[in-house]
Amino acid sequence: MTTAFHLAQFNAARLRAPLTDPTMAGFVAGLDTINALADASPGFVWRLAEGPDGDATTVRPLDPDVIVTMSVWESIEALRAFSYQSTHLDYLRRRREWFRPIAPASLVLWWIPAGRLPTVEQGCERLARVAAGPSPEAFTFRQTYPAPELTART
């Protein structure tokens, strides 16, 4: 099935210590596993990856101690299944061992035309937007909005 819109995801996390610090070893050790799990997940389309390690940890658009992830999925359900119904959840459970909270929002979701890729600048802009409250242009799992195509049909 092809859909006109895909779901983009952008997440920011403030490091408690540099990635080379021993306290971060548990997170660093899981990076490859979790990235590989995402790549192999049903509905996965794309994720931000840079540098020799093939991850996004060198991308620091917000602050030198804030790492980001950005990815594209076929549906909200596909991203939800990877995020919360896989071994990824156990890493999320341990997030405060490695990251400080970013208030009021560290995650944002939005719809993009299928075939296009979001930019890091767009991710930062959508995160700032969701901080003011969810909308069809910037939302979270707790308050989702249907893809524009579905809106037009109803």
Added chain:
Amino acid sequence: MTAPDDLDSGLAAVAALADGVRRAAYRAVLAAGAGPVGRDEVAAALGVGRTLAAFHLDKLVDAGLLEVSYARRSGRTGPGAGRPAKLYRASAAEHAVSVPPRAYRTAAELLAESVERSGADAALFEVAREHGRRTSPGADVPDLLAAHGYAPAETPAGIELRNCPFHRLAEQFPPLICGMNLAMITGLLDGAGASARWRARMDAAPGRCCVVLSKNNGG
């Protein structure tokens, strides 16, 4: 979001359970977990006739507590396979009635969001573990988990939990509430003196609690 005044809809669902036999029928379906059951199994579990079991099961469907599906149970198809059996499973809808009006779910959501925003996950996990540890020593582990609403089911690998007592909250705050579950169950095992035999760990999957229990080798 749930207002405290779901009284009318909630009351109809809860009132359907006032009859003791019907309540037992509901429990029998819940105990089966995700797998739907037929009236014969419920009748056998309750020690009542099939017609009476079906009567109560259908009343529970009317009240929105159970859902119906049809399937041939024998695996046979074609002529001679018989009519598909009417099967029952628990509805995903939740019903809560509070008199006078109380909105603990809203309070729980606000508290969870505050914990999330302040990054106090570790404090919640610690409190949950301590809460679990207060259980009496020597309790049977499946009984203990059942008493806390987890609907335990033994599997070859250990114990799966077919119900999440915090389902709605867990859907909204998965890392926080699933972590709380893990800490609380770990605490329950400690308190019951069963942590040498059982280990709780995260194994997230749809349709059940994200925590599973495995047997410790040589425990």
